[in-house]
Amino acid sequence: MLGAQIGMMGAMASGKAPYDAAAFKVAAERAAFMSTVVPDVFPAGSDVGNTKAKSEIWKNQPEFQKLLGDLRDKTAALAAATKTATSLDALKPAFGAATQTCKACHDKYKAD
Numbered sequence: 001m002l003g004a005q006i007g008m009m010g011a012m013a014s015g016k017a018p019y020d021a022a023a024f025k026v027a028a029e030r031a032a033f034m035s036t037v038v039p040d041v042f043p044a045g046s047d048v049g050n051t052k053a054k055s056e057i058w059k060n061q062p063e064f065q066k067l068l069g070d071l072r073d074k075t076a077a078l079a080a081a082t083k084t085a086t087s088l089d090a091l092k093p094a095f096g097a098a099t100q101t102c103k104a105c106h107d108k109y110k111a112d
């Protein structure tokens, strides 16, 4: 669900879909909300079975928690930015910062 929201905003940011300020705002608010749920989907012991979650997650909890915090902060900042932004260009820096947090964690803790 988080990926779908980012995907919708990304399509607008890259010009593949027309910019719709209201739809972007809803997607940003959903992404911010979903980001508060992500910490609960990685309980200890869930590094087995059909998963791309690397076991390092549970060996390196301080860093993983920090990356989760970055995700929450940057998606919240993006949602906040949609309240006042008057153009898509004004949202791009906050969108870029939010998607950087996905990459930062996936590069290290998600298997390909």
Ligand code: HEC
Pocket: 002, 003, 004, 006, 031, 050, 051, 052, 053, 054, 064, 067, 068, 071, 098, 099, 101, 102, 103, 105, 106, 109, 110, 111
């Ligand atoms: C703190 C770490 C972390 C952050 C931040 C993070 N992810 Fe992930 N994500 C993971 C891990 C680990 C997996 C692999 C989970 C699994 O396979 O069980 C994953 C899997 C996914 C998947 C695949 C889900 C599936 O059903 O296979 C999507 C889509 C995704 N993330 C999107 C995002 C987006 C979009 C962001 C940023 C807005 C984000 N993630 C931020 C760690 C993170």
